[in-house]
Amino acid sequence: MSxxxxxxxxxxxxxxxxxxxxxxxxxxxxxxxxGANGAGKTTAMKLLTTLFSLQQGEIxxxxxxxxxxxxxxxxxxxxxxxxxNTYNNLTGREFLEIVADLKIDKDKNFIKQHLIEIIDSLxxxxxIDNKIKSYSGGMKQKLGFAQVxxxxxxxxxxxxxxxxxxxxxxxxxxxxxxxxxxxxIVMATTHIVEDIEYYCNYLLVLKEGRLIYKGTKxxxxxxxxxxxxxxxGDAEVFQLIKxxxxxxxxxxxxxxxELKYISxxxxxxxxxxxxxxxxxxxxxxxxxx
Amino acid sequence: MFSKKLxxxxxxxxVAFNIVLRIFPKxxxxxxxxxxxxxxxxxxxxxxxxxYFLMIFIVLIYFSLGIDFYNKMEELTLSIGGAKFNRYAAKxxxxxxxxxxxxxxxxxxxxxxxxxxxxxxxxxxxxxxxxFFYSLVSNIFILSFALFILFLTRDIPVSMVIITxxxxxxxxxxxAQITKQYGILGHIYYYNDSFVKVLxxxxxxxxxxxGILFAITLKLSSRKNTSLLARYKL
Numbered sequence: 215m216s217x218x219x220x221x222x223x224x225x226x227x228x229x230x231x232x233x234x235x236x237x238x239x240x241x242x243x244x245x246x247x248x249g250a251n252g253a254g255k256t257t258a259m260k261l262l263t264t265l266f267s268l269q270q271g272e273i274x275x276x277x278x279x280x281x282x283x284x285x286x287x288x289x290x291x292x293x294x295x296x297x298x299n300t301y302n303n304l305t306g307r308e309f310l311e312i313v314a315d316l317k318i319d320k321d322k323n324f325i326k327q328h329l330i331e332i333i334d335s336l337x338x339x340x341x342i343d344n345k346i347k348s349y350s351g352g353m354k355q356k357l358g359f360a361q362v363x364x365x366x367x368x369x370x371x372x373x374x375x376x377x378x379x380x381x382x383x384x385x386x387x388x389x390x391x392x393x394x395x396x397x398x399i400v401m402a403t404t405h406i407v408e409d410i411e412y413y414c415n416y417l418l419v420l421k422e423g424r425l426i427y428k429g430t431k432x433x434x435x436x437x438x439x440x441x442x443x444x445x446x447g448d449a450e451v452f453q454l455i456k457x458x459x460x461x462x463x464x465x466x467x468x469x470x471x472e473l474k475y476i477s478x479x480x481x482x483x484x485x486x487x488x489x490x491x492x493x494x495x496x497x498x499x500x501x502x503x
Numbered sequence: 504m505f506s507k508k509l510x511x512x513x514x515x516x517x518v519a520f521n522i523v524l525r526i527f528p529k530x531x532x533x534x535x536x537x538x539x540x541x542x543x544x545x546x547x548x549x550x551x552x553x554x555y556f557l558m559i560f561i562v563l564i565y566f567s568l569g570i571d572f573y574n575k576m577e578e579l580t581l582s583i584g585g586a587k588f589n590r591y592a593a594k595x596x597x598x599x600x601x602x603x604x605x606x607x608x609x610x611x612x613x614x615x616x617x618x619x620x621x622x623x624x625x626x627x628x629x630x631x632x633x634x635f636f637y638s639l640v641s642n643i644f645i646l647s648f649a650l651f652i653l654f655l656t657r658d659i660p661v662s663m664v665i666i667t668x669x670x671x672x673x674x675x676x677x678x679a680q681i682t683k684q685y686g687i688l689g690h691i692y693y694y695n696d697s698f699v700k701v702l703x704x705x706x707x708x709x710x711x712x713x714g715i716l717f718a719i720t721l722k723l724s725s726r727k728n729t730s731l732l733a734r735y736k737l
């Protein structure tokens with residue numbers, strides 16, 4: 215089982231602090247990194263993937279230190295960057311061969327077999343020999359997921375994997391998480407909570423460069439219990455709730471508005487407490503601090 | 504890929520140029536036959552091999568390596584490459600160099616032997632080893648400088664403008680007019696009043712500079728640094 219330890223990690227762009235004193239320790243499984251745009255997710259991922267040098271703090275992956283053993287860290291990494299794109303004139307297989315050539319120091323037959331296994335496991339056989347320029351957004355992203363598996367890395371970093379995809383493609387990509395997170399650490403950053411809702415075991419939540427939550431998904435949701443309410447009302451009720459709480463959803467049913475909101479106490483007599491989901495808990499955390 | 508097509512284009516151009524050079528040598532190589540007992544500096548050799556041909560090769564390098572700054576390949580290959588530097592970019596550069604070297608050598612030898620044939624008996628050409636050493640230093644230095652500029656700016660058009668201004672225009676076409684004012688010798692030229700030993704020291708200094716530039720380029724390629732241009736919003 216692999217272990218990624220981060221201690222007192224800070225990073226600045228000039229005077230602007232992007233990350234401040236972040237510490238966590240994670241093991242195999244899907245780790246969701248949630249945060250609004252500009253929260254520092256991508257900076258954290260650039261540090262974890264060795265693209266940026268460490269300014270302050272320490273990171274270790276098993277026995278390898280990020281400051282001293284960059285080469286070994288890079289041998290054990292898989293990375294899918296945000297907005298992944300590559301040479302469109304190559305076929306998917308040719309692209310995977312380029313990545314395999316960099317990552318695997320074994321003979322051609324081994325590489326060929328390894329790629330076939332990955333292609334089969336992600337069900338890409340039908341289009342892997344087509345040019346990448348003919349791929350849809352979802353297919354390109356799937357190719358990105360295929361390349362992260364090459365060389366069986368200990369740590370996979372996936373940055374905003376579903377941005378720019380339609381709902382169907384997003385579902386397809388989410389279904390890949392249980393496949394790629396078997397027996398390794400997968401860090402997936404996103405600001406779309408549904409992306410990781412079903413498969414993540416552990417959560418890291420960033421806000422303005424600080425880590426505001428680290429722990430299991432269930433604990434995260436548990437902390438929002440008793441804070442999420444639903445009620446029905448008119449425009450007046452809507453204004454009341456808006457001024458005192460945080461509206462999560464509002465649906466119009468005829469003349470009546472059905473409202474779901476966050477508040478420490480119920481704001482109308484007929485409000486009912488409901489079970490929060492991950493999205494509700496995330497919004498609760500974002501407004502709590 | 505564009506760079507692959509560009510390479511085929513350059514290879515075809517180099518072969519065509521060498522054929523035309525063989526057919527019409529006097530059109531490309533000008534020798535002053537009136538001077539006697541002169542050590543001939545093969546200016547055409549430097550112009551074609553060390554300037555024009557090298558500049559075309561640099562364009563090829565810029566498109567092949569620089570394209571990765573515009574997609575996600577640099578980030579991807581750097582983080583998974585299993586090396587302290589960008590192994591993928593280094594591999595690409597070595598492949599390009601392997602493709603360029605035969606084209607360069609064919610052109611170089613073609614021009615050299617044409618000089619041999621065309622020179623009158625009272626004129627002497629510089630020794631092959633001396634000429635080749637000077638040419639090699641020029642190529643190594645300019646390549647290291649071109650790579651350094653590319654990895655510093657991470658911008659193909661900007662790098663192209665800089666290398667064209669510095670090397671093609673200032674050093675070759677203007678005969679190093681600007682740097683000469685500050686006592687810096689244009690490295691592709693011979694100085695008739697200098698001894699071979701002095702010239703070798705100058706070339707050695709350029710080789711050391713090239714080594715330093717290569718080392719800095721490797722360092723620059725080892726992380727996803729934002730370019731200086733972006734950092735200072737130029």
